[in-house]
Amino acid sequence: MASYSFFDLIDEVFKKVKEPLSEREIWDKAKELGVDKKVGSVGKTPWKTISARIYVNMRDNLNSKYVKVGKRPTRFYLREYQEEEIPSEIEKKLESKEQFKKNYKFNERDLHPILVKFINEDQHFKAYSRTIYHEYSLKKQKGENKWIHPDIVGVYFPFEDFDKLTTDVQKSLSVNSIKLYSFELKVNLNFSNLREYYFQAVSNSSWANEGYLVCLEIKDDAELMNELQRLSSAFGIGIIKLNSEVVSQSEIILPARDRSDLDWTTIDRLIGLNENFKKFFIHITEDIKIGKVKSEYDPIKTDDEMDVYLRNKDFGS
Known part of the structure; x- marks a missing residue:
């Protein structure tokens, strides 16, 4: 047979x-x-x-x-x-x-704790983060602030990886091991929203060392991945796929291009526009001074807390 x-x-x-x-x-x-x-x-x-x-x-x-x-x-x-x-x-x-859409029982901000935990525990980032609430930004004329605010910002400190003497030497030599990250968060990525979401991430992440578009669901389609790879190669924004069942199994689908020079003009503008962004940089400055992380960033859930959170939110439905 x-x-x-x-x-x-x-x-x-x-x-x-x-x-x-x-x-x-x-x-x-x-x-x-x-x-x-x-x-x-x-x-x-x-x-x-x-x-x-x-x-x-x-x-x-x-x-x-x-x-x-x-x-x-x-x-x-x-x-x-x-x-x-x-x-x-x-x-x-x-x-x-193509017109069928899930009736999600959650919104994009419900995904923030997942991303916060992932980027803190993942070895590529080891970052502390802060959510940037757009509604706290100064009101400007329509369109002026469009696509300028990231959803979440992150910072990596070298304190836990380097001896204090090493970090002191870096300071004296004006060497900076701190890295800043920008994350644009979406629930679902497909061809119909690809370019809008990707270029929103490009715009919102221009100031950071690395910028990412983060999605819970990415349509499994070869042509979509080819286009993502092309855009990533051209513009340098990375792609992260969140895993709402096992957070540690979230993954960087495409790495971001590392920019060594920060866009201080945009950073200064964001500090003036948004109180969350301003406090983020105040906390960074304070922690650098004392050489340890003491400031309040977005809370990182324990594994048990995250399990309860995921069950209550029911991201799989």
């Missing part, structure tokens, strides 16, 4: 679902239907294998049984079903997918 292949899985999913699907949606549906267990070894990213199988089949067969339907994200379909349905019906199916 022939073994059950990825092609068998793809065809079975399409025949049961009868709608265009991306490679990840095909795999998710396969798991939902229980047919994923029919395939032997699948590896860590079976949806990429699915994508490769379909693309090779389309490339090598002029009349491939698979067709590509729609863009961003690319979805696939069985040719026989595409020919049976009128184009408008397929478009309606795709349109309904």
Whole structure:
């Protein structure tokens, strides 16, 4: 008896679902239907294998049984079903997918404690942070302050990594090991909001050593990742994906470009505009003077406190 292949899985999913699907949606549906267990070894990213199988089949067969339907994200379909349905019906199916939105029971600021804990405990950052509340900024004429305030700012101090003598020598040599970070936080990232969110992060992070766009959900789509990589290479903003189940498993998807020179003109402007930002720099100055972290930054939840917080917020729904 022939073994059950990825092609068998793809065809079975399409025949049961009868709608265009991306490679990840095909795999998710396969798991939902229980047919994923029919395939032997699948590896860590079976949806990429699915994508490769379909693309090779389309490339090598002029009349491939698979067709590509729609863009961003690319979805696939069985040719026989595409020919049976009128184009408008397929478009309606795709349109309904793209217009569907989750009814989130939380907002962006509910994600702040997750990011605060992650950047404090992650070895790349080891940062103390402060939330910047936009509503506390001085009111200016419409549009003047658009995309200037980051959601969260962070600072790394070398006090715990270097001996006091080392930090004293750095001071005497005017060497600065302190790093400043800027974070723009969003719930969901997809093609429809990519450029707006990314360039908001570019604008809000121009003053810092490293700037990041942070998201809870990032649409699993090859074209989206390619565009993110292109933007990151051009503009230097990194991407962080939060994990709302295990905070420590949040990850830097794309690293930020490290800028050695801070934008002091923008920093001065932000200090004058926002009381939160001003206090952040007051605290940094005070801690540098005494050589230890004594100021009040955003509270960092313990593991137990975070477990309770995540359960109460129900980020997975």
